Amino acid sequence: NAGVTQTPKFQVLKTGQSMTLQCAQDMNHEYMSWYRQDPGMGLRLIHYSVGAGITDQGEVPNGYNVSRSTTEDFPLRLLSAAPSQTSVYFCASSPGIYHTGGRNQPQHFGDGTRLSIL
């Protein structure tokens, strides 16, 4: 039972390069989200999705794009990497429509992608 799988685990980019962080879950969860974790700060929500074909912005969405073509996958794209995007990125999933308050389901997290932008 893999849970939430993130790839790659580590990545170094140059400023201006683009890349996609992959996230896949095998639990048939409706809700998926991306967070970034920076030193001295708590996890911050970048984007989230309440189901296939539906995405929305979190609190720090600038510089990132997402799509949700299937229930299983929720990739995060950096179109033009900047040093300020150096961070650890976590993907999470949960059953139900977590953010609307209808169900209080815990989130399952991947082990993160450590991204450095030079």
Next chain:
Amino acid sequence: DAKTTQPTSMDCAEGRAANLPCNHSTISGNEYVYWYRQIHSQGPQYIIHGLKNNETNEMASLIITEDRKSSTLILPHATLRDTAVYYCIVRVAFNAGNNRKLIWGLGTSLAVNP
């Protein structure tokens, strides 16, 4: 805009109970309190959540005060593998819709010592 307050760090002897406090005095009446932990270099792991009644599962117990302004996570017999950062979290609305997000603070760094 952290909605919870936790001690920065705590120590606990192996085999003893670890009691981690959290203040959430501004929590609204229908919001749950969630606890997660993060072991070094891993993703956060869900522990437990509750609304107003005490809760227990295979990992921990959660004691919520009657006024719901604070709670305590109890690890009954701490082991070295429980060394981690523990987050006490509530949800807040963050846009014009009915969407809410978890507010992640910096948590409590728990060191379990042999």
